[in-house]
Structure formats: C-alpha cells, structure tokens
Amino acid sequence: MKLLRPALEAGLLDALPSLPSINLEARPPTDLVHVAVGTSPxxxxxxxxxxxxxxxxxxxVLIHVHRLSQTIPTLLGNLPANQANEQLVSAHRMVEWGNTKKMLLRYLDICYRSQVQPKIILVKAEHxxxxxxxxxxxxxxxxxxxxxxPVYCLRAKPGSSKAIYTLKNVPSFCEIWxxxxxxxxxxxxxxxxxFASTVSWTETLPGERKLERPEVRNLSHFNNPKESAFLIDSISQTASGVNLDNSTLSPISSSSTYFRDAKRSPSHTNSQEQLEALSGRLIGIIDEAKTAKEAASxxxxxxxxLKFASAKAFNMVKAFEAARLREIxxxxxxxxxxxxxxxxKDELINQKNKIVEELEGALSNVVILDDHYHQVVHLKDEVASELDKVLSSTANLELENQKIQHQKDEYARQIARLRCNNHVTSKICNKFIGFGNDSLDFKEFPLSxxxxxxxxxxxxxxxxQGGHGCVYKGEMSNGSVAIKKFHHHSVQGQQEFQHEAFVLSKMRHPHLVTLIGACPEALSLVYEYLPNGTLHDRLIRKSMTPPLDWKARTRMIVELSGALLFLHSSKPEKIIHGDLKPLNIFLDSNFHCKVGGFGFCELVPEMVASGFRLLRQNSGPKSSFAEFPYSDPDPEYQRTNILTSKSDVYSFGIIVLQLLTGRPPLGLSTEVRRAVLSSRLSTVLxxxxxxxxKDVVGKLAEFGLKCTNMNSCKRPELTPTVVxxxxxxxxxQERPIPSSFLCPILxxxxxxxEVAADGFTYEGKAIQEWIASGGETSPMTNLRLENLNLTPNHALRLAIQDWLSQPLQS
Structure with missing residues (x-):
C-alpha cells in the first residue's frame, strides 16, 4: 500500500511516520473507485x-481533505491562528496530524477487514x-x-452543501454515486x-510520433458548453503538439465519427495537400462544435x-412549512x-372561598358575641331588678336562716342519739324526710x-366511690346486687340516703334504677346490679371498653328523655333530679339507660309557685372525676340558687351534646354552636x-343547643310531643321508610x-321554593306544568303520621 500526498506541507510525513509513502510523481489508476471519507469512521x-x-x-482509493483549524485553544480561550505564537500553533498542528493519523489507521483497518487493498489521497484545503x-x-x-x-437535490440551497458543490464543479467525465x-x-x-486518459503518444520511428486519436462521439449530446469547450481545447492542443513534418494525416470525411491513423507518403507535396485538407475539415468540425456549444448553452x-424556479418554489414551500411550525x-x-x-383562576377561586369561609366564621363569632352581649345586658337588668327584692327580703332570709339552723341542730342531736342506740327504723327515717309516717315501699335488710x-x-x-359514700358489688340469693353505703359522719350523706330511699321506693320506670331494699342501720341502699357501668365510663372508654355507635347513643337520648318526662310529670309532686350527668346514668346488660343518683333531687308540689323548694339541698352536686369533669350545672341555678325543671333540661342538653361529640361539657355548647353556624358540625362529631x-345529627344538635340556652325561658319543655x-x-333509622313517604326533591x-299539576306529591316547602325560583317544569318529568296550583295530600299526611306514631321497638 502507498500513500498519495499531493500539495502537503513538509511536516505531514513526520506526523504520519507509521504510514508508508508513495512516489509523488506516480498517479493512481483513474478507473479505480475513489471514496471521499470524512472525519468520522x-x-x-x-x-x-x-x-x-x-x-x-x-x-x-480513499480521499480525505484535511482542514487546518483557524483557532488555537488556550487557557484564556480560543485565539485566531494568525495571532497565536508559533510554538502554540506548531503544538496544535501536531495534535491535529496525530488525530488524522489515528483516523486514517481506522479506515485502513476497515478496508483490511473487508479484504480490500486501500490507497489514500490526503490533501489540505480550506474547504x-x-x-x-x-x-x-x-x-x-x-x-x-x-x-x-437523501433529499439534498430538492431541499438544499444552491451551493449550500458539499454534494451540490461537487456535482456542479466536478468534470462531467467523472461518474458520481x-x-x-x-x-x-x-x-x-x-x-x-x-482525453487525458484516452489520448496518448506512442513512438513508431526515431524522430516520428503517431497520434492515436480516440473515438469522438457526436457533440450534440453534451449539455454543458464548458464540457464541449474542454473537448475542443483538448483536440486543439493535441493537434498543435504534432510534428507535421514527420507525420501525415489521412483525410476525414464529415460523416466520420473517429480519426483514423495517418499513412505515410513519400511525396512532400501530397502531404502538404492532405494537411491543408485536414485543417479545413478540422475548422468545419470546430464550427460544428461551436454550434453545438451554443445549443447546449x-x-x-x-x-x-427551471432549477432556479424549482429552488424558488421549494423555498416558498419551506417558508410555508416554517410559518406552519411557527403557528403550531x-x-x-x-x-x-x-x-x-x-x-x-382556580387558585383565585379557592382563595376566595377560603376568605369567604373565614369571613363567615368571623360573622358567626360576631353574632355569638352580640348574643352574649345582649344576654349580659339582660342579666344585668334582671340583677338590678332583683337587687331591690334581695335587699327588701334580707330580713326575712335572716329569720328563715335562724329557723333552718335551729332545725339543723335538732336533726344533728337526733342523729347522735340514733347512733348511740344503734337502732333506726323506717318510721324514724320517714320523719327525717318530713313526710310523716308514710310507709316506704322497699325491703329492709339487716346489717348481717x-x-x-x-x-x-x-x-x-x-x-x-363518691364524696359521701362507696358502692360495693354483692351476691345475694337473688343474684348480684349493687350496695351503696353512705358515711355515717356525713350529714350530706344522710340526706342523700333519705332522698334516694324515698323517691326510688315510690317510683318505678324502665329507665330508672330499681331499688331492691335498704339497711337504715348501715345507711345503705341495695340496687339492681348493672354490669356495664356508667355512661361516663363508656364515653371516656374506661378500661378500653368498646365505643358506643350512633344508634345506641340515639336510643339513649330517647330513653333519657322518657325518664325525665316521667319525673317531671309525676304527681302530686314533680320530681327534679338536680344532678343529671353521665356519672349518674347506668347501663344494663343490653346498654339501656337507667337514671340514678337521686340524692340531690327536690319534690315540688304541683300547686306550689315556681321556684319554691319543698326539699332544699345543703350543697350543690360535685364531680369526683377531675380528669374528665362530666358536670356542667345550670348557669341560672348557680346565679339564683333556685332549682327548677329547666335545670334538668339544661343538663339533658349537655348530655345530648356529649353523646354527639364525646367531649367534656365545659364550653361544649359554645363550641357546637360555633360549628353549626359555620356549617362545620361534622368536625366536632x-x-x-x-x-x-345528617338529618339525625342535625336535629339532635339543634335540640341540644336549645336545651343549653343561657336563658331558661328559651329552653324547651319536655313534653310527650318532644319525646x-x-x-x-x-x-x-331503624326501619326503612316507604318510598312514597319521601319527597322527590329533598x-x-x-x-x-302537597300534589302538583304533574300528579306527584312533594314536600310543601320544597315545591313552593321550586316554583318561586322560576321552575315551571315538573321536577320528575321535566315537562311544563299545566298550572302552578298545589293541593294538600291529606290521606298521605295521615298515613305518614300513623307510621311515625308506631311505638319504638327495642
């Protein structure tokens, strides 16, 4: 293999020492396949x-054009080659030639692997x-x-690619793929x-040369005038180089398509004539060539x-495509x-909704504060009006206090005598209670x-264990019982014993604790045993007891309302519990409520004026569970010290809210009211x-808030209708509601x-709002109503009332 290096600078051989060189005078055969290779093998x-x-x-034969870089990389950046010093330029050129050597060796390796003998033409050029x-x-x-x-001939601009440039400037005798x-x-x-490869001179005799003229094809097929000119110039140069003295040319006819070998003649005159004839014919051929050249031009x-027109059209198409891409x-x-x-926009809407919610919350707080302000003003007026009454009745109260103190001393002396004798009878207990010699309806148990x-x-x-006694579980012949033993040294405990013994001996109700008997000697009461503890234990999940579901809690609210209605409706005296709280509500084996803790109750005769107490408590009820205080006494009772049935209603409302939320009672009504006003009741459940x-919890929350109103006059009465x-x-919720009882809208x-013109029955308020909002079509069929008249459906109302009046099933 040999390396062809025309027009290379002197340092190239040094840069490629491992490649053998070739004599620069030698030329590769022109019929070999030449491949133009780039810098990427x-x-x-x-x-x-x-x-x-x-x-x-x-x-x-591989052709590679080496381009010397015009810039030299330095630490300060790229510098033009003509501005850098010679050492930097020489070092960079050595690196370039080294890279070129590695590249050419890879091309040689590719050829060797394909069992092809390669030759290389390496030239230096700017382009x-x-x-x-x-x-x-x-x-x-x-x-x-x-x-x-692939589409260079259609898309590339003239002269903008190597292929187009090569196609336009390479001579037409070169076939290109x-x-x-x-x-x-x-x-x-x-x-x-x-002609450079087909026209050659061969020596025949000393001093003589023979012109072997190649076959000259018809000139009319040349498309490029320059190519025709090149052919004619080649023929002229060839003819001018012939020694006419030593050679003769045979006459060529106009129809001849090639030059024949000239015959030698001994006569110099004949040769001169033939040369003139040949010159004349050559001039004719040149004229024909010029004519063909003009036609080709x-x-x-x-x-x-056409090429420029197609290029213009292609440029327009390209411009349209670019415009389309820009539009896309x-x-x-x-x-x-x-x-x-x-x-x-969505973010702004969310921010707006959040601000609206905050504004609604602020407005609700303003409403609550305004309500509190009016309540305070009202209370102030009431206090001012009653202050005069208090001042006017101070003397009477002092006299009454003296009488009460005298009675208290007398009771204490009697209790001391009883303890000394260790004999207490049921009749004496009745005398303590103040009801004469009425017999008590319970069994007396001996202390043993x-x-x-x-x-x-x-x-x-x-x-x-409570403040005035302890509770024990006992086993008697009838089964398990709960024994509540009051402290002998506590006057309050003795009063609780008397109250509970009297009330529970006279009252029987499914949701009141059952008094089995009493032991006056030990100041103890015997109750039925309720295995599931108190409602307080279940709400705080004492000893990890399972929670109560909403159905059980709703049922308990119904049972408590029935028990309170029974107490407030008793005759001849109305019974006010006075200490209603989860600690005094007991649960049996089926989780049904039983109200107990009647030690602070009061009996109010039906004909006695409101606020008069027949039995008076010495001290208010107290909670013994500091960690979860389930007592929130009536604020009005704390202010006036007068116990009424509305005090029980307040305590019942607190229990309803506790069953809904499972939270302590202190401040609970205010928290629930704020949640209802801001439509966030679900957050406190x-x-x-x-x-x-939703309908159950909404109505229960509304009922609980009414019961816990600060003003007792605004609290509802526990009537049979309310229960x-x-x-x-x-x-x-326990039984399915017939579909005919449901309003199609709500x-x-x-x-x-009420029946509309479409024949369907709706809730009166819902269909009226539908019509008032501009609805003239049926909510069920979406057809236009013939009229907007509404007719009450009395038969359906009676059927719904009968269904609702069915008794509660346990």
Whole structure:
C-alpha cells in the first residue's frame, strides 16, 4: 500500500511516520473507485461497506481533505491562528496530524477487514468540497463515491452543501454515486470522454510520433458548453503538439465519427495537400462544435432557469412549512398560557372561598358575641331588678336562716342519739324526710346480710366511690346486687340516703334504677346490679371498653328523655333530679339507660309557685372525676340558687351534646354552636360513633343547643310531643321508610305533602321554593306544568303520621 500526498506541507510525513509513502510523481489508476471519507469512521463505515458490495473491488482509493483549524485553544480561550505564537500553533498542528493519523489507521483497518487493498489521497484545503473537486481534476478520477443527504437535490440551497458543490464543479467525465446510510440516493453518469486518459503518444520511428486519436462521439449530446469547450481545447492542443513534418494525416470525411491513423507518403507535396485538407475539415468540425456549444448553452440556460424556479418554489414551500411550525408553536404557547390562566383562576377561586369561609366564621363569632352581649345586658337588668327584692327580703332570709339552723341542730342531736342506740327504723327515717309516717315501699335488710354479701364491705368488692359514700358489688340469693353505703359522719350523706330511699321506693320506670331494699342501720341502699357501668365510663372508654355507635347513643337520648318526662310529670309532686350527668346514668346488660343518683333531687308540689323548694339541698352536686369533669350545672341555678325543671333540661342538653361529640361539657355548647353556624358540625362529631345520618345529627344538635340556652325561658319543655319527635329520629333509622313517604326533591320524609299539576306529591316547602325560583317544569318529568296550583295530600299526611306514631321497638 502507498500513500498519495499531493500539495502537503513538509511536516505531514513526520506526523504520519507509521504510514508508508508513495512516489509523488506516480498517479493512481483513474478507473479505480475513489471514496471521499470524512472525519468520522463510524459514519463512513456504512459508505465503505456499500462501495465494497457494489463494485466488488479488491482495491480502492480513499480521499480525505484535511482542514487546518483557524483557532488555537488556550487557557484564556480560543485565539485566531494568525495571532497565536508559533510554538502554540506548531503544538496544535501536531495534535491535529496525530488525530488524522489515528483516523486514517481506522479506515485502513476497515478496508483490511473487508479484504480490500486501500490507497489514500490526503490533501489540505480550506474547504472540503473544493479539495474534492481539485483532486478529481488533478487525477482525472472517473469513479467517485461520497455521502450525501437523501433529499439534498430538492431541499438544499444552491451551493449550500458539499454534494451540490461537487456535482456542479466536478468534470462531467467523472461518474458520481451519492450514498446515505448505506443506500444509494442518486447517481450522476459520466457524459464526456476523458482525453487525458484516452489520448496518448506512442513512438513508431526515431524522430516520428503517431497520434492515436480516440473515438469522438457526436457533440450534440453534451449539455454543458464548458464540457464541449474542454473537448475542443483538448483536440486543439493535441493537434498543435504534432510534428507535421514527420507525420501525415489521412483525410476525414464529415460523416466520420473517429480519426483514423495517418499513412505515410513519400511525396512532400501530397502531404502538404492532405494537411491543408485536414485543417479545413478540422475548422468545419470546430464550427460544428461551436454550434453545438451554443445549443447546449441555450439548453443549459433553460435547465438553470427551471432549477432556479424549482429552488424558488421549494423555498416558498419551506417558508410555508416554517410559518406552519411557527403557528403550531404559537398555538401550543397559547394553550399552555390558557392552562396556566385556568390554574390561576382556580387558585383565585379557592382563595376566595377560603376568605369567604373565614369571613363567615368571623360573622358567626360576631353574632355569638352580640348574643352574649345582649344576654349580659339582660342579666344585668334582671340583677338590678332583683337587687331591690334581695335587699327588701334580707330580713326575712335572716329569720328563715335562724329557723333552718335551729332545725339543723335538732336533726344533728337526733342523729347522735340514733347512733348511740344503734337502732333506726323506717318510721324514724320517714320523719327525717318530713313526710310523716308514710310507709316506704322497699325491703329492709339487716346489717348481717350486707356483711355476708360484701364480706364485711371488703375493698375487693368495691366498684365505686363518691364524696359521701362507696358502692360495693354483692351476691345475694337473688343474684348480684349493687350496695351503696353512705358515711355515717356525713350529714350530706344522710340526706342523700333519705332522698334516694324515698323517691326510688315510690317510683318505678324502665329507665330508672330499681331499688331492691335498704339497711337504715348501715345507711345503705341495695340496687339492681348493672354490669356495664356508667355512661361516663363508656364515653371516656374506661378500661378500653368498646365505643358506643350512633344508634345506641340515639336510643339513649330517647330513653333519657322518657325518664325525665316521667319525673317531671309525676304527681302530686314533680320530681327534679338536680344532678343529671353521665356519672349518674347506668347501663344494663343490653346498654339501656337507667337514671340514678337521686340524692340531690327536690319534690315540688304541683300547686306550689315556681321556684319554691319543698326539699332544699345543703350543697350543690360535685364531680369526683377531675380528669374528665362530666358536670356542667345550670348557669341560672348557680346565679339564683333556685332549682327548677329547666335545670334538668339544661343538663339533658349537655348530655345530648356529649353523646354527639364525646367531649367534656365545659364550653361544649359554645363550641357546637360555633360549628353549626359555620356549617362545620361534622368536625366536632365523635368519629368512634361511626357515620352519623345528617338529618339525625342535625336535629339532635339543634335540640341540644336549645336545651343549653343561657336563658331558661328559651329552653324547651319536655313534653310527650318532644319525646315522640326524638323517638321518630331513632325509628326512622331503624326501619326503612316507604318510598312514597319521601319527597322527590329533598329525598326526606314529608310532613306537609302537597300534589302538583304533574300528579306527584312533594314536600310543601320544597315545591313552593321550586316554583318561586322560576321552575315551571315538573321536577320528575321535566315537562311544563299545566298550572302552578298545589293541593294538600291529606290521606298521605295521615298515613305518614300513623307510621311515625308506631311505638319504638327495642
């Protein structure tokens, strides 16, 4: 293998010491396949593989144009080569030639692997395309393979690509193959004879030369006038170099298509004549060539015009495509801007809703504060009005206090005598209570039975403890019982014993604790044993007891309302519990409520004026559970010290709110009222109760807030109607509601059914709001109503009332 290096600078051989060189005077055969290779062997490998498959050649010539970089990299950046010092330029050139050497060795390796003998033409040029054209012209290359874009002939601008430049400037005798990614894109065939390779001089005799003229084809097929001119110039130069004295040319007819060998004649005159004839014919051929050249020039002009027209059309298409792409990009930007605007709009709406919610909360707080202010003003007026009464009755109260103190001393002396004698009878207890010699309806147990049931009141059997006594679990012949033992040394405990013994001996109700008997000697009461403890224990989940679900809590509210209605409706005296709280509400084995703790109750005769107390408490009720205080006494009772039935209603309302929320009572009504006003009731509900029905929880919360009103006059009375409405809340959830009882608009049970013109029955308020809002079509059929008249459906109302009045099923 030999390396062809025309027009290289002197340092190139030193940069490629491992490559053998070739005599620069030698030329590669022009019929060999020449391949123009670039600086990337990876991209050019497919071009070489295509050449080896296409020509099945054993020898190939590689053409590489080396471009010297115009800038030199330094620590301060790139500098132009003409401004850098010679040492930097020389060092950088050595690096460039080293990279070129590595690249050429890789090309050689590719050829060797394909069993092809390579030769290399390495030239230096400022532009790659001009270097390729110079090599083709210098070495008269007839077969050239080079890479090109698949659509270079349509899309590239004139002179903007290497392939276009090469196609326009390479002589037409060179056949060119354009290949892209291992596939032939286009091929330009040769349409001119290479005289440099076909015309040669051979010596025949000493001092004589023979002109072997090549076959000259018809000149009319040349499209390029320059090519015709090149052919004519070549013939002229060849003819001018002939020694006419030593050679003769045979006459050539006008129709001859080639030059024949000239015959030698001994006569000098004949040779001169033949030469003149030949010159005349040569002039004719030149004229014909000029004519053909002019025709070719005209054809070329037309071709160039068509080419420029097609280029202009392509540029217009390209401009339209660019405009379309810009429009698509602009549309995408607009869509992105629209999406961002929508997101910003949604964010602003969310901020607006949040601000509105905060404003509503602030307005609700203002309403609450205003309500409190009016209440304070009202209380101030009441206090001012009653202050005069208090001042006027101070003397009477002092006299009454003296009488009470006298009675208290007398009771204390009597109790002391009883303790000394250790004999207490039921009649004496009745006398203590103040009801004469009325007999009590309970069984009296001797002290020995209680000792036997509790093993001498052992702490092992103690299940509870209060401020005035302890509760023990005992075992008697009838089963388990609860024994409440009051302290002998506590006057308050003695009064609780008397109150509970009297009230529970006279009263029987499914939701009041059952008094089995009493032991006056031990100041002890015997109750039925309730295994599930108190409501207080269940709400705080003492000992990890399971929580109560919402159905059980609703049922308990109904049961408590029935028990309070029974106490407040008793005759001849109305019973006011006075200490209603979760600690005094007991649960049996089926989790039904039983109200106890009647030690602070009061009996109010039906004909006695409101506020007069027949039995008076010495001190108010106290809670013994500091960690979870389930007592929130009536504020009005704390202010006036007068116990009424509305005090029980207040305590019942607190219990209702506790069952809904599972929270302590202090400040509970204010918290629930704030949640209702801000439509956030679900945030304060007890999640352990499960999913509350919205209609049930809404009505129970409203009822609880009414019961806990600061003004007792605004609290509801516990009447049979109120209790029945509470029962309906529970029964509606326990049994399915007939679909005919539900309003099609509200999907709730109807209390005022009315028939519209479409024949359907709706809740009166709902259909009236529908019509008032401009609805002239049927809510069910979406058809226009014939009229807007409404007719009450009395039959359906009676059926709904009968269904609601059915008794509560346990």
């Amino acid at each position: 990876e991209k050019t490998q497919r071009l070489l593989e295509w050449t080896f498959r296409r020509f099945r050649c054993r020898e190939v 790659v395309q001009s270097g390729i054209v110079n090599v083709v012209n210098k070495y008269c290359i007839q077969k050239l393979v080079m890479g090109a874009s 354009f290949v892209k990614k291992g596939r032939l894109v286009w091929m330009r065939e040769a349409n001119e004879i290479n 005209a054809d070329l002009s037309k071709c160039m015009e 990009k602009f549309r995408e930007e607009l869509e992105a801007l629209l999406v961002a605007t929508k997101l910003q 039975d209680l000792h036997a049931a509790t093993f001498g009141f052992s702490d092992t059997f103690k299940i509870g 007890d999640r352990n109760a499960g999913e509350w029905p 029945k409405e509470l029962e309906q809340l529970y029964t509606m 999907q709730e049970i109807m209390y005022d059914p």
